Amino acid sequence: MSLPDPDQTLGSPKDQQDDWKGLKLSLERPYKDDKGEKIRTLLDIENDKFIFEEKESQAERLKTNFHRIFQERGIDFFHDPDKRFAKIDTPKGEDPHEGEEVPADKEEEEGGLSKHMTFEELNAMRKELVPNLLVALGEMTQARDILNSLLSSVQTTTINSILSNLQPNPAPVQAAPTNEPALTTTTVNKVLKPSPVTAIQAFDTQIVIGSKDEALRKAASLFDSAATSIEKNQERSELYWLNALKIRQDNWRLLPAPLPPGSFVGKGGDRTAKDLLISYGLEESPMIFRRRALASLSEFQGEGTNEIVFPSRQNTRIQISLRTTLPNGQESISTNTYEPHTEEASVKKELARAQTEIIDQEIFSHLVKEATALPTILPRVSERSIAVDAGEGVEIKFELLKDEDLPLLPVSPICDIIYHGLHILLLRKHGFHKSERLNMAATPGSIPYSPPILLPIIDFLQYNLFCEKLELELSKAARGVRAIGIPAAVTFNGVGETGEELVQIISEPQGHPISGEAILTIDER
Numbered sequence: 001m002s003l004p005d006p007d008q009t010l011g012s013p014k015d016q017q018d019d020w021k022g023l024k025l026s027l028e029r030p031y032k033d034d035k036g037e038k039i040r041t042l043l044d045i046e047n048d049k050f051i052f053e054e055k056e057s058q059a060e061r062l063k064t065n066f067h068r069i070f071q072e073r074g075i076d077f078f079h080d081p082d083k084r085f086a087k088i089d090t091p092k093g094e095d096p097h098e099g100e101e102v103p104a105d106k107e108e109e110e111g112g113l114s115k116h117m118t119f120e121e122l123n124a125m126r127k128e129l130v131p132n133l134l135v136a137l138g139e140m141t142q143a144r145d146i147l148n149s150l151l152s153s154v155q156t157t158t159i160n161s162i163l164s165n166l167q168p169n170p171a172p173v174q175a176a177p178t179n180e181p182a183l184t185t186t187t188v189n190k191v192l193k194p195s196p197v198t199a200i201q202a203f204d205t206q207i208v209i210g211s212k213d214e215a216l217r218k219a220a221s222l223f224d225s226a227a228t229s230i231e232k233n234q235e236r237s238e239l240y241w242l243n244a245l246k247i248r249q250d251n252w253r254l255l256p257a258p259l260p261p262g263s264f265v266g267k268g269g270d271r272t273a274k275d276l277l278i279s280y281g282l283e284e285s286p287m288i289f290r291r292r293a294l295a296s297l298s299e300f301q302g303e304g305t306n307e308i309v310f311p312s313r314q315n316t317r318i319q320i321s322l323r324t325t326l327p328n329g330q331e332s333i334s335t336n337t338y339e340p341h342t343e344e345a346s347v348k349k350e351l352a353r354a355q356t357e358i359i360d361q362e363i364f365s366h367l368v369k370e371a372t373a374l375p376t377i378l379p380r381v382s383e384r385s386i387a388v389d390a391g392e393g394v395e396i397k398f399e400l401l402k403d404e405d406l407p408l409l410p411v412s413p414i415c416d417i418i419y420h421g422l423h424i425l426l427l428r429k430h431g432f433h434k435s436e437r438l439n440m441a442a443t444p445g446s447i448p449y450s451p452p453i454l455l456p457i458i459d460f461l462q463y464n465l466f467c468e469k470l471e472l473e474l475s476k477a478a479r480g481v482r483a484i485g486i487p488a489a490v491t492f493n494g495v496g497e498t499g500e501e502l503v504q505i506i507s508e509p510q511g512h513p514i515s516g517e518a519i520l521t522i523d524e525r
Contacts, residue, residue: 065125072116151200240297243307243347244276250348253279257296278308280355284430285362293358295351308347310354315341316384316400318360318422320415325393334412336419341403363422363453364400366429370454377458388454390461414464418457424506425453432509451509459513467494467516474520481522491519 033039041053056064069077117125248254257275281293292312321335341353364386371379371386380387384400396418429451436449471492481488494516495502505514 062129068117069122073122239307243297246347247278247351250351252351255279255294278351280351281358282362282426282430284434285358289358289362289365292361293355295354308350313354313357314361315357316361316402317357318364318419319399319401319406320418321397321399321409322412322415322418323395323397327393333409334415335407335409336415337411338406359423359426361400363426364398366426366453367398370452374454374458388458390458391465394461394465396457396461418460421457421460421506422453424503425451425456428507428509429453431507449509456506463514464494467492470518474518478520486523488523489521491517491521493517 031039040055042050043053044051074080244254255277257277275296278295278297279290279293280295281290285293292314294312295308295310298307298309317338319335319338321333324332324334326332342349345353364384367386368381371381371388374388377388377390379389386398388396390396432449432451471490471494474490474492478488478490495514496516497505497514502514505512
């Protein structure tokens with residue numbers, strides 16, 4: 001190969017521009033991507049999914065070849081010798097196309113899938129496959145024998161019986177006629193069912209027993225849960241009616257529960273109440289408090305659940321605190337006695353506590369109304385607090401609080417008297433309203449009057465403050481008289497009435513005021 005002449009290579013610019021047109025590049029199809037992986041053949045794209053050509057394995061290729069044998073040569077190809085040797089040999093020199101050159105394109109078409117396999121190709125494929133199949137058969141037979149020997153018992157008799165069963169039994173072969181070609185003799189192996197293996201039998205028995213045992217356990221668990229549920233329902237029903245009888249025995253008011261929503265209440269419908277409600281509010285209370293004072297027995301009773309349900313309970317009670325300022329500027333705060341709430345309380349105690357709460361809420365509502373209408377005192381009223389200056393250095397405060405919001409303060413007897421006095425004043429108000437309601441039916445046109453609740457409490461505090469100051473002044477006078485040598489004594493009684501008279505005065509709508517007695521004795525006179 002000679003090198004090009006440099007003079008010829010360096011030609012005109014036009015010749016250099018036309019050289020690229022004659023350049024031939026090898027356009028070889030890429031078979032690997034940038035990562036070095038083989039590029040698969042793309043067949044189609046459906047719904048943004050790529051469908052590639054599946055790679056044909058060696059087993060599938062062998063299956064295709066076998067299928068082509070029977071498709072092209074017939075089903076009885078291996079049994080009919082005429083089909084296997086049916087090849088027409090054209091004598092040399094008689095082929096009209098002998099000596100002609102066959103185009104390369106035609107040779108490629110004939111070598112494609114449309115070309116039939118010749119006898120030589122089939123015979124070569126058979127010689128290649130039959131030894132491999134015989135080797136595979138031998139390996140499978142050997143594996144079967146080894147597996148049977150491993151699974152069988154160790155006894156020699158069992159092994160010998162298995163080996164004797166696996167020995168081939170030659171079948172009788174008849175002699176072929178003389179005028180026909182001799183056939184190849186074959187032997188037939190007689191396969192008998194091996195004796196059952198003890199380990200396998202034991203394993204099967206365990207499986208059967210285990211499945212039956214599991215089914216029995218599930219059935220027993222189902223019956224146990226059903227019996228437990230029935231027992232709990234029975235205990236719940238017994239406790240339900242036992243609590244209902246206790247409530248009725250304690251004279252709590254029982255009401256028929258309304259029918260559930262969607263019940264038929266027309267003509268001929270069953271209007272019988274299916275449940276009961278407990279009303280623990282006062283009879284003469286306003287409608288809003290009577291609706292709150294309803295409870296029902298719980299149908300789901302047990303651990304962690306209450307035996308009685310309060311749908312509208314607020315768990316708030318009234319607290320009374322008294323703030324007193326001494327002349328030296330020192331302040332003291334005291335409150336009423338407050339019983340803490342216990343979670344494990346009986347139905348009777350729970351109803352009593354709920355009734356006390358609803359009564360306290362009603363008292364607080366009346367106090368709010370009356371506090372805004374006091375003539376000479378300017379109270380401080382909020383949603384849950386009322387503060388009133390009852391006198392000089394005396395402030396009383398009413399608060400509606402929950403158990404967790406109660407402060408720890410010292411207890412005062414005066415606050416307890418005020419707390420219980422508010423309940424008496426509320427009962428007086430209810431009794432007066434009931435009598436007025438009955439009298440208005442007989443004498444219409446009378447002016448309605450409502451006994452106050454807050455004003456008597458303020459009068460009581462002012463009277464108590466007056467008594468303390470009066471006793472202090474009389475004591476000072478007695479000490480001054482005794483200082484000059486004259487005997488003197490002070491006898492002071494702030495409340496002259498007995499307990500029954502005092503309760504009667506408070507219970508009457510327009511009773512006379514409380515009176516007392518103060519006596520200063522000088523020189524026994």
